[in-house]
Amino acid sequence: MNIGWKEIKKNKSRFLILGSIVFLVSLLTMIISGLANGLSQDNAALIKDLPEGHFYMSEDAEETYNLSRIDTDVQNEIMNKHPDAVALSIQMGFLNDQDDKQQSVAFVTSTNSDLFEQVNKGEVIVDRSLKEKGIKTGDRLTNNQLRDELVIKGFVEQKKFSHAPVAYINREDYKKMYNVEQMQLVFIPGEDSAQSFTGLQSYSNKDFLSTIPSYNAEQMSLTMIVSFLIVISGMLFAIFFYMMNIQKIGLYGILKAIGIKTSRLFKMIWTQMFFITIIALTLSISLSHVFNLIAPEGMPFHLTIETTTQLSIIFLVVGFIGATLSGLQIRKIEPLRAIQQGED
Amino acid sequence: MTIFTLDEVEKTFTNGEIEENILKGISLSLKEGEITALVGTSGSGKSTLLTIAAGLQPASNGEVLFDGNNLTTMSDEQVRKVRAKEFGFVFQFAHLVPFLTVEEQLMLMLEVSGSTLSKKEQKNEVDQVLDVIGMEHRKNAYPSSLSGGEKQRVAVARAIIHKPKVLFADEPTASLDSKRSKDMMELIRYLTKKMNITTLMVTHDEEMLSYVDRILQMSDGMVLENE
Known part of the structure; x- marks a missing residue:
């Protein structure tokens, strides 16, 4: 049974909010990367x-x-x-x-x-x-x-x-x-x-x-913005899952007491992280490529499949790290303490 | 036939420089299919004894033998496997998984215990147990829509669905009113006797003692009476 998926189904609005934030951050990252590439081409395509x-x-x-x-x-x-x-x-x-x-x-x-x-x-x-x-x-x-x-x-x-x-x-x-x-x-x-x-x-x-004068300064500023957005997305996952885990410490304790492996609880978090990220990325990639097609002629916007693939992989890796870091507290949860707590 | 033995079990907690002996060399045996109640004042060590027996925390000294195996020398992973397959748990609060339906709670327990039944057989098993506890009509309900009594009945069903050898119950009726407490104890007794499950239960409610086979009175970390 995929308990991660069951939780998403039951708490749609909670995961929809996280998914929306990841979508917006990844879309912004794609658009800025497109502008960075576009300016780079405009500056030095030759x-x-x-x-x-x-x-x-x-x-x-x-x-x-x-x-x-x-x-x-x-x-x-x-x-x-x-x-x-x-x-x-x-x-x-x-x-x-x-x-x-x-x-x-x-x-x-x-x-x-x-x-x-x-x-x-x-x-x-x-x-x-x-x-x-x-x-x-x-x-x-x-x-x-x-x-x-x-x-x-x-x-x-x-x-x-x-x-x-x-x-x-x-x-x-x-x-x-x-x-x-x-x-x-x-x-x-x-x-x-x-x-x-x-x-x-x-x-x-x-x-x-x-x-080339201004090339480095221009590219460094844009690369820094993209890097910050990627770090922010990782932190988003870490904070979101941390808050969720804090609320579920009692539940995790009981699940551990009845014999569920800690690794299964990690898999639950990872499933949720990958599900949200893949949907958010699919939407942001589609939208940014539509923008690539309809961007005004004078706008230096150049977004390639290669760039979006690289960014998507980075987002997935950063999301995975964020979710895993937040899940480290699960390892420390003792079933006994959870049992002694009242019900959530 | 003895299925569970505690031999000279001690538990010591250290608080700064002060050492406190919660359990002082407890020895007892549980017979197969028997319902045993641990009673005593608050702080007498009954819950600590139950959690050590259930493999939820280690003893400082002594041995816990279950079905011929020494739990005190097993690795954490081995103890987890024993808990998942051979033990069932009911606590003061139901602690159901909030995002799983009643049916899914029981299916999850079957899966965790390593059940070899097919999906269809598992569903049949779940239906049968829900029928016994009178909850078949609520099998698609989430915990948030169940009453306190219903939640606790589902918790009992979750504890016995995989046919464990031992059921550990820590104050299972403490969150229920008098009528529901009696119903709960009748259910626990009916199910454990029907399935020949050995039960170790902590309770402070004397009314519940009429449903058990044996009462162990605890005081200051020792078993005083063995009735």
Whole structure:
């Protein structure tokens, strides 16, 4: 007989209240995780979408990529040694549309590689978000630092850097705009460990993301909120079951006296915890994914099945720990004391 | 035939530096199917003796022998198994599980005792016992809707449903009025005699003594009379 389930059936409102709180906390956690992922994508999709590998920038740039200048000889040496390596530069800037309206973009140029869009001189490929601002294929855009016009060749999906849409331009145009010969970075995909090159410092993809201004601060704040919500949910279970157990000390004592194993009483609590959590999570996952679909276009919200699965597992583990901690008092209950107490 | 023996059982409690002997070397035997009452003033040690015999707390010295097995040398888990299978308990209050129906309370006890009956047979067994105690019409009721007398009758049914060898009853009529107390004692006597269950009962109600076979008078941690 599943006595845990019998108790839920008899005390529906009590468990409904706990379930509702767990649902609300988990929904809030999913929504904030979606926003954290969305902001992360908005800030660095260009880097996050790359395969695992290592970035290299000049040592004297002091972890600031736009101060980095890769020596041409060193760059050539790396490119010869690693045919899949790519040298790239990123600079924040503006494009003026046909109505002379300025659009903030991150200009990106690179050596030949499948990892970055390649365009001819005078052409530009931009992130799809600019399409929503009225820019179409074939439009001629200008830049204050470039005498020639740039023609929109096409759009790419979800390529952002530092919260700005990416604009892929040709190396010649980039050189003219910023008056530099050298590239800022070299990326070598698929390396297990970083290599040593004269005057260059290596960064894993994750380390490189940390060098993007505001990325760490933004993500840390959101991660902290999510962590607190998870801890709160664990505490909720611990407090709820603790209060329930306090009320049932007499009952547990009698059950122990008649021969029920302590482990069975723990199983009763775990059954209740899993039942409530699974229903609450199913609802919050469904609702947060519906929100993912209907979220306004401009809202940086990105919630994946992988994230919701990870969060669900964490919620179940934390709930299990909370319920188990509260149940530790059951072990201490002596049947004798319970018998000597009056009836609840 | 003797089924239960207590041999020189002592119980000492330490309160700070003061040692108090609650039980002072008690020896007694219980015969199969016999109803024995422990009577005495408050603090004479009768409830302590009952709980030691029932394996709910250990003795400080002496031995408790049940059906040839020494409870005092068994592990906690072994004692739990004996309690679940061989003993039944009725307390001053019914202490029913508030979220189980009357039928489920008894089904749970059968399950805990390790009954080998099928679900259907268990249900039949429950129906029979509920019929005997006159509670079949309330089998789907929860404890909150039962009267005090009804709750105590269900508690008795729970104590004997698995056919234990010994029934321990600690003041089973203390929470009932005079009429219901007599009904309760008649029920306990009827069931234990019918099922040949040995009963050890603590009571302070002299009216209830007419239902027992043997009375043990306790005073100051010792058995004075063995009637």
